[in-house]
Amino acid sequence: MPDPAASTRFGIGTFRTTVDSPEFAGLVVGERVLDLSARFPGAAVRDLLDEWDSVLPVLVELADSTGAWQPLAALDVRAPVAPRQVLQAGANYRTHVIDLAVQHSDIGAERTVEQVRAEAAAMMDRRAAEGTPYFFLGLPTVIGGPYDDVVLPDYSRQHDWELELAAVIGRRAFRIDRDEALDHVAGYTIVNDLTTRDLVFRRDMPEIGTDWFRAKNAPGFLPTGPFLVPSRFVGDPGDLRVTLTLNGDTMQDESTKDMIFDVAALVAAASHTVPLLPGDLVLTGSPAGNGIHHGRLLRDGDVMEGTITGGDSLSLGTQRVRAVAP
Incomplete structure (x- = not known):
């Protein structure tokens, strides 16, 4: 695979020109979008992902190409992909779980916030080492x-x-x-x-x-x-x-x-x-x-x-x- 530092950074997404227009897969570079329909007719982003190993090198080339680029601000941006699962x-996240443990514990003289946090941290250490x-x-x-x-x-x-x-x-x-x-x-x-x-x-x-x-x-x-x-x-x-x-x-x-x-x-x-x-x-x-x-x-x-x-x-x-x- 080419060195990523040597290629133009890009994203891919799903767009439409108006609320009633069909969606299309687009290549995003900065504030511009290239409609990928000409290169991949009828393909949604999930279709591109189905053939990702062969599609990615093409996208790398297109990111530096001239063509019918559109301003991103003129398009309606949809969720980039429709997943099956x-x-x-x-x-x-450690801090998040510790915060939840404190929130759902009875804090008082016999059980302090510090004790609950320490117990939660120890539990996560065990989970990271032994759990799934x-x-x-x-x-x-x-x-x-x-x-x-x-x-x-x-x-x-x-x-x-x-x-x-x-x-x-x-x-x-x-x-x-x-x-x-x-x-x-x-x-x-x-x-x-x-x-x-x-x-x-x-x-x-x-x-x-x-x-x-x-x-x-x-x-x-x-x-x-x-x-x-x-x-x-x-x-x-x-x-x-x-x-x-x-x-x-x-x-x-x-x-x-x-x-x-x-x-x-x-x-x-x-x-x-x-x-x-x-x-x-x-x-x-x-x-x-x-x-x-x-x-x-x-x-x-x-x-x-x-x-x-x-x-x-x-x-x-x-x-x-x-x-x-x-």
């Missing part, structure tokens, strides 16, 4: 656009944000080892894995545990994008910065170094149960700073802005989503 990793990632599934219908409004269902007032890094699969992976897992990742994108907090645990049957189906699968509860940035430009996915602001105030600001299981471990573990297919999303978990931690959950009119950045001015783009009442 969405695998969501839970409890995968914790996954649940999202439905493809949960995908939303990176600039869409998200409707807050009126059956709850406890909707929360969880900005995350998502790995996008570019080569079928089934029962692969960790050391080969990143070879199956085409690139990365941003997701906001929204959660309805009071539906996470079943009150009518506590013994059954968590109910992620109800807590996470409302329509549009996974704003995705704006772009898929190829792995070659991202470098180490374990050294990125995940930041979410709410109405301009920073709520999440954490490094992916805080992950308990890194991207390779997550992809490998998921592949040992199900075949991962091109276009599938493997979510890597939420860093600390959710609304439940801040005591401030989503309200009508709130605007969430999410970015994931890295060294050498790397950016996966900016996601901007407004929460609205039904």
Whole structure:
């Protein structure tokens, strides 16, 4: 593969010129978009990922080409890919899990915050050394656009944000080892894995545990994008910065170094149960700073802005989503 430093950095995404026009796959360089329909007729981004090994060199060439480039600002940006499967990793950031442990513990004279934090940290050390990632599934219908409004269902007032890094699969992976897992990742994108907090645990049957189906699968509860940035430009996915602001105030600001299981471990573990297919999303978990931690959950009119950045001015783009009442 060519040296990524010697090629123009780009992303790919899904666009339309108007709300009623058909969607098309586009190559993004800076503030310009090249419609890929001429080179790949009728192909959606998932079709490109189905043939990623042969498509990527073509995209590298097109990134430096002249052609019918369009201004990004003139286009409607959709979620970059329509996945067949969405695998969501839970409890995968140390600070986030420690905060949750404190929040759900009885703190008093006999059990201090410091003790709870130390117990949670020791538990995660054991889990990282001996355990496996914790996954649940999202439905493809949960995908939303990176600039869409998200409707807050009126059956709850406890909707929360969880900005995350998502790995996008570019080569079928089934029962692969960790050391080969990143070879199956085409690139990365941003997701906001929204959660309805009071539906996470079943009150009518506590013994059954968590109910992620109800807590996470409302329509549009996974704003995705704006772009898929190829792995070659991202470098180490374990050294990125995940930041979410709410109405301009920073709520999440954490490094992916805080992950308990890194991207390779997550992809490998998921592949040992199900075949991962091109276009599938493997979510890597939420860093600390959710609304439940801040005591401030989503309200009508709130605007969430999410970015994931890295060294050498790397950016996966900016996601901007407004929460609205039904």
